[in-house]
Amino acid sequence: MKAAIVGGGVIGGGWAARFLLNGWDVAVADPDPQAERKITAVLDNARRALPALYDRALPPEGRLTFHANLATAVVGADWVQESVPEVLEVKHRILPMIADAAGPNAIIGSSTSGFKPSELNAVGTGAIVAHPFNPVYLLPLVELVGDADTCARAAHILRGVGMYPLTVRQEIDAHIADRLLEAVWREALWLVKDGIATTAEIDEAIRMGFGIRWAQMGLFETYRIAGGEAGMAHFMAQFGPALSWPWTKLMDVPEFNDDLVDLIATQSDAQSGHLSIRELERLRDDNVVAMIRALRRTGSGAGGVVTAHEAALPDAGERDSLPVTVTRQVPSSWTDYNGHMNETHYLEASSLATDRFMQMIGADADYIASGRSYFTVESHVCHLNEVHAGDRLTVTTQVLAGTGKRLHLFNRIWRDDVLAATVETMLLHTDLSTRRTSDPDPAVTARLSNWVARHAAMPAPNGAGRYVGQRP
């Protein structure tokens, strides 16, 4: 699959990274000689952040090319994304050029945050709005507006690169999310202009309170809870009248002049000027990754999107005649004060490998739901080499024994070609209702026996049968 990215700014770069890291070839069209430098900077951020959302490796990166000529970039593309400046005349000039060069089945998306499809399509290009959110390589939301069939095809493709398409059924200036953002922006500018609060205080008012609520449930579900068992109608009865309270009168627009710009810029420097934009971006990405990963457990919001996407990623094969049970990138949140992966996450990687091996022998989610599982009873971890954020890990699983209730595994954790750790682990099959050991289902036993037979002739691994402190 090939994506053409027309316009190589922060948003275009984010789109390029999203497609590229999901295995697409990406052709960037931008006459700006700085485009390659700018896109590379976005890609640097994306490569350390996006794979860290997943507990499984993304497909190999596609091929990235740069083109001064738009038609060369667009030809043969399955998706063309226009991210040129938010000026209607510019979009009216570029979109027909894209339509001319693109094949008949290519989807043409515009990153416009404000214009309606009817405005964009005044020149008949068949483009739809595909409005993403910065950083495009991490935030799943894309607002789709335009022809219903095209939006449906677009949604399918975007889900394939881990995004969350939200189809807006009726076109409107600024779609949905930016209307809400604009409302807050107006109010925030008033608060700063009137000297009520600084930019830093407003940011604290958001991130120490409702920002945390909104990251996982949004506005209405949060208020539904506030209404208690009596529900949303009760909440509306309580809160609705506030619509006519005095503060709702402050809705005109502050005058946009140099004084206002200076005021905001000066306060912003005081608040965040100790960090460069690059440092702020990385801080943001680390936080966003960690929070989305945190949401994976319940499956709420972006956490659910990542988990669904991960399930569709390709399986790994074999290594040294052993099944590869984990391939993944190390998120920065797995590292500690020593500047390397903390010991805990060696066992986490091994635990994920064991989970995968259990699936392979049929002890999968359905089996566990039927009341049977394996419990780990002991593990021995040998740390052989350091691992750092961004490293790619591969874990192989060797069966040392697997008869009756016992399952004895040896997981090797590789950092590229370096053996980073071994984890020897013993599990016992358990009845989840009595919490006592029990024999596995015959189908599980049969599959496990196959693996035992395949691994029987392998030499005993170096590091197995060791006690702590034993000389190698």
Place this chain on the structure above:
Amino acid sequence: MKAAIVGGGVIGGGWAARFLLNGWDVAVADPDPQAERKITAVLDNARRALPALYDRALPPEGRLTFHANLATAVVGADWVQESVPEVLEVKHRILPMIADAAGPNAIIGSSTSGFKPSELNAVGTGAIVAHPFNPVYLLPLVELVGDADTCARAAHILRGVGMYPLTVRQEIDAHIADRLLEAVWREALWLVKDGIATTAEIDEAIRMGFGIRWAQMGLFETYRIAGGEAGMAHFMAQFGPALSWPWTKLMDVPEFNDDLVDLIATQSDAQSGHLSIRELERLRDDNVVAMIRALRRTGSGAGGVVTAHEAALPDAGERDSLPVTVTRQVPSSWTDYNGHMNETHYLEASSLATDRFMQMIGADADYIASGRSYFTVESHVCHLNEVHAGDRLTVTTQVLAGTGKRLHLFNRIWRDDVLAATVETMLLHTDLSTRRTSDPDPAVTARLSNWVARHAAMPAPNGAGRYVGQRP
């Protein structure tokens, strides 16, 4: 310390939980016979969520009492929090009653989301606004408005219970955060009323996109990044003109009538009606806990608040003549598909215990910053008993050996009086610049030798020196 909570609804209950779980005695005043039931429900949620933010146990809970009589509850309180309905006449009746019963040094906070102190103090009670955010036991933000000296004293107390006081320097209707919320609420109601989007779609537009940004940086810092290296003034120049674009004209207030209430309530039922309010609360709390924990690594926003608060929590003592190196509650995010704590987090608890022991021998943050540390080379985990979300863990650390570069520890993980696991671990002292083993600083060696001597006569622990699969 004693807090009196006047008004036992969701907000009053949240305040009660926040104080109680931080070791304060709490007296609730509410004539409603349902108050105790309601507060108990909030406390059930708080007990499973608030301690899960921390990697260290909170102080023992204070004493909780219920009072139909306001004066009885308020007498002797250091903090009195008024959370009665948002009706000015009611607040004017209750606040003087509180002031009469409270001692001269008590702080009187009002949970009002909309009224200014000048409105509340029309009757001369000395109250300040202390406006929290639901769930009060998890979200750190409290807006303080009123007398500067009282606000300063209040801020100190609130930091002590893990909150983030934001002092609003100039009183204004709805303070700061609710002005922003109100702006979004108006815009969201328009979107629903005009049929542009459903409540569910608006929630997705928030939580799949900017909600995640705001949970960690807020509005202005996010836009600073969007401005790139050119900074905030550049962003303003790009985005500022939008203030006069057409969609900003839609700022009048939708008529609040039964049709609007029905529309919102029906959509909310379709969106979230499959979960009870209690289930939604627990989902929200699990998500909020996991996201705030995720922010602890970088220290952004609420993550930094928790870490600072944790550092001020009291130290644990000894158990079985061994130092207690961890006391903590198990967060639900530590459990897995088997309904119990995942193996990974046994090693995490042990790793935290080892960190604490390193601090005790002087291998602390300063020492590590000077370029020296201990690296774990191997560990053996024996899982003896299951651990569940909400369980209290205690970890003790025994030194098996500690000479030269070697540090050989044995950590026991207790669930109350049940030994849940043992972790035997070997560490080597390492030079962080060469990444090679090295001898510790003499001061560290001396402190370690003391511990070696103290533990020398202890019998070898059951479980040490084991290989995987060895019979007990």
